[in-house]
Amino acid sequence: MERVYNFSAGPATLPLEVLEQAASEMTNYGESGMSVMEMSHRSKDFEDILEKAKSDLKELLNIPDNYVILFLQGGASAQFSAIPLNFMNKNNKADYIITGQWAKKAFEEAQKYGDVKAAASSEDKTYSYIPKTTNEDFRDDIDYVYITGNNTIYGTKYNELPDTGDIPLIADYSSSFLSEPLDISKFGMVYAGAQKNVGPAGVVIAIIREDLLGNENKLTPIMMNYKVQADNNSLYNTPPTYGIYMAGLVFDWLKRNGGLEKMKEKNIEKANILYDYLDNSKLFKPTVNKEDRSLMNVPFVIGDDELEKKFIKEAQENGFVNLKGHRTVGGMRASIYNAMPLEGVQKLVQFMKKFEEENV
Amino acid sequence: MERVYNFSAGPATLPLEVLEQAASEMTNYGESGMSVMEMSHRSKDFEDILEKAKSDLKELLNIPDNYVILFLQGGASAQFSAIPLNFMNKNNKADYIITGQWAKKAFEEAQKYGDVKAAASSEDKTYSYIPKTTNEDFRDDIDYVYITGNNTIYGTKYNELPDTGDIPLIADYSSSFLSEPLDISKFGMVYAGAQKNVGPAGVVIAIIREDLLGNENKLTPIMMNYKVQADNNSLYNTPPTYGIYMAGLVFDWLKRNGGLEKMKEKNIEKANILYDYLDNSKLFKPTVNKEDRSLMNVPFVIGDDELEKKFIKEAQENGFVNLKGHRTVGGMRASIYNAMPLEGVQKLVQFMKKFEEENV
Numbered sequence: 098m099e100r101v102y103n104f105s106a107g108p109a110t111l112p113l114e115v116l117e118q119a120a121s122e123m124t125n126y127g128e129s130g131m132s133v134m135e136m137s138h139r140s141k142d143f144e145d146i147l148e149k150a151k152s153d154l155k156e157l158l159n160i161p162d163n164y165v166i167l168f169l170q171g172g173a174s175a176q177f178s179a180i181p182l183n184f185m186n187k188n189n190k191a192d193y194i195i196t197g198q199w200a201k202k203a204f205e206e207a208q209k210y211g212d213v214k215a216a217a218s219s220e221d222k223t224y225s226y227i228p229k230t231t232n233e234d235f236r237d238d239i240d241y242v243y244i245t246g247n248n249t250i251y252g253t254k255y256n257e258l259p260d261t262g263d264i265p266l267i268a269d270y271s272s273s274f275l276s277e278p279l280d281i282s283k284f285g286m287v288y289a290g291a292q293k294n295v296g297p298a299g300v301v302i303a304i305i306r307e308d309l310l311g312n313e314n315k316l317t318p319i320m321m322n323y324k325v326q327a328d329n330n331s332l333y334n335t336p337p338t339y340g341i342y343m344a345g346l347v348f349d350w351l352k353r354n355g356g357l358e359k360m361k362e363k364n365i366e367k368a369n370i371l372y373d374y375l376d377n378s379k380l381f382k383p384t385v386n387k388e389d390r391s392l393m394n395v396p397f398v399i400g401d402d403e404l405e406k407k408f409i410k411e412a413q414e415n416g417f418v419n420l421k422g423h424r425t426v427g428g429m430r431a432s433i434y435n436a437m438p439l440e441g442v443q444k445l446v447q448f449m450k451k452f453e454e455e456n457v
Numbered sequence: 458m459e460r461v462y463n464f465s466a467g468p469a470t471l472p473l474e475v476l477e478q479a480a481s482e483m484t485n486y487g488e489s490g491m492s493v494m495e496m497s498h499r500s501k502d503f504e505d506i507l508e509k510a511k512s513d514l515k516e517l518l519n520i521p522d523n524y525v526i527l528f529l530q531g532g533a534s535a536q537f538s539a540i541p542l543n544f545m546n547k548n549n550k551a552d553y554i555i556t557g558q559w560a561k562k563a564f565e566e567a568q569k570y571g572d573v574k575a576a577a578s579s580e581d582k583t584y585s586y587i588p589k590t591t592n593e594d595f596r597d598d599i600d601y602v603y604i605t606g607n608n609t610i611y612g613t614k615y616n617e618l619p620d621t622g623d624i625p626l627i628a629d630y631s632s633s634f635l636s637e638p639l640d641i642s643k644f645g646m647v648y649a650g651a652q653k654n655v656g657p658a659g660v661v662i663a664i665i666r667e668d669l670l671g672n673e674n675k676l677t678p679i680m681m682n683y684k685v686q687a688d689n690n691s692l693y694n695t696p697p698t699y700g701i702y703m704a705g706l707v708f709d710w711l712k713r714n715g716g717l718e719k720m721k722e723k724n725i726e727k728a729n730i731l732y733d734y735l736d737n738s739k740l741f742k743p744t745v746n747k748e749d750r751s752l753m754n755v756p757f758v759i760g761d762d763e764l765e766k767k768f769i770k771e772a773q774e775n776g777f778v779n780l781k782g783h784r785t786v787g788g789m790r791a792s793i794y795n796a797m798p799l800e801g802v803q804k805l806v807q808f809m810k811k812f813e814e815e816n817v
Contacts, residue, residue: 101490108698116484116492123480124473130461130778132476132704134657135777137465157461170530170659171680175693178678206679222594273523292695297494299530299659299697318538318677319566320531335652337659337697338468343494419497 105419150345247273277361300340465779510705607633637721656703
């Protein structure tokens, strides 16, 4: 079978040339005589891979010098625990904005460790919008405010960050990381699971303002202690070396392709093609407020279970795969990450138009 | 450069044919039209990969039905916290046998969560032996006894397990996992980081007796809750899918190559070649008691810093790499995992003999 157009929400499509490079280096990387997978994490070759990945990421996101870059494990779900353990450390309080299932899970997990409040929520309308907040919505004495920057399941994103004053803002950007520029200086911590825009599952990238480190709860498991990870340059123990290597190849690909400004331009172009069609279709309907729409995850519905099943099946037969919506919300969803070519979106819309003609 | 003989302690050498298969499937796995790295962890293709890995592992180790097999993250160091959080749950007490740096780290981490005692230690002789224990050495009311089955840094292994009576025995077998048969029924839990005998770093395999699950500390981070992982078949969130795939390829390779009995035979043959030479060399000396020697990690010394440096350098130039001992103990160490061919050990010994002739 030919390679398909893979609209999976994650793990997700990766740039073909990155995969081809990985394949070509699989049994012998550079002059090393071995696979990156077989390399000691304390070898010079791996050290170079790690440092290049860090410096490329720093360049891509223009990360200020007072932030550390960590490569962690356990997915976003591990950070749901690590964040309160590391940062809920003055008054043991934090406010969360609940914009979807992942924010809610983070919120529920944080309740184990302190006084946590939902400052706002869009659960009333199935998380189809980003709730507006003002500084008044947050308690004065909290240690941080937590948001999910892009909501994979519901297809919403923050276009304007909540005003939290001096209170550190912590954000999960798993599903839109590196899809456009992001002003890191506005955050206490930004993190992302790699398996959307960056590389294989099993790597989390965390970018943390240094002054926030070092006041963790005494019961913090050592691997969740961000200060320990920072002091050891993500090498407290063996990190997921191959995943870091793949992430590095993707960072390099992003640089070769014009960086995040260019990526944003391409992503807007791709998303507009899909949203414009959805806004005018008689069959397919978008589900998200125009102003809150994600560039990465585009959910849509027909509103007829049988017809949706038929669409997903026929799409798959035509090489457009993983268009089924998240198991908790149904419908359809096209995840169009950085690595999804323009052509993939154009062809999908052509296919949808044809399906519409045949089924309206 | 040609592929080298890689004696790294981990990440470590992998079977060449496994790497070649991974390379050939990198851009398109089977009929999927995508890389395993790009596959949803809830897709049928990945489900098949996971189930085959589990059933092959179950077959290889003859794992009884009342044990669960988990694929986790965070390395052994994450389990150092997760083990007391999950299992120190009746009297909040556990005894540890300190046979090296990793056992000591596990012991120190467990002190955060309960009353932990070192029941025995071989620290007095730089961990060069396995301390003998009897049932009397353990406190009556402890929740578990913890050991490291094979000590990567010092090159020792348990040949006879401590008698713990009814108290569950928990063991880190990271560096000898799948190098020979292991009677899982003797343990409450056996676990191993993948990056020695199994696959890439970033995957931990845990095999846990089911009746021990479900009594975790209330503060256990959700990703460290073994019951949650078991209830979700290691899919509570996105697991390290590519690492699991690689582990599966290695399990399949082990099955094709005669399973663990055959592996043990080969590993004994390889280790004997090296130990026999070391026991008779006038230059190189082994560091471990004969009865406690690891089949996987073979440390040795010359006892002359300059000559050791010269040996490591010349070995590297001749394609025998990563022979430097762990940074905390110095000397040399040859890690000869399953994937190290007999020929690699034979050629290393030839090279050592030549070096001995030239330098004695």
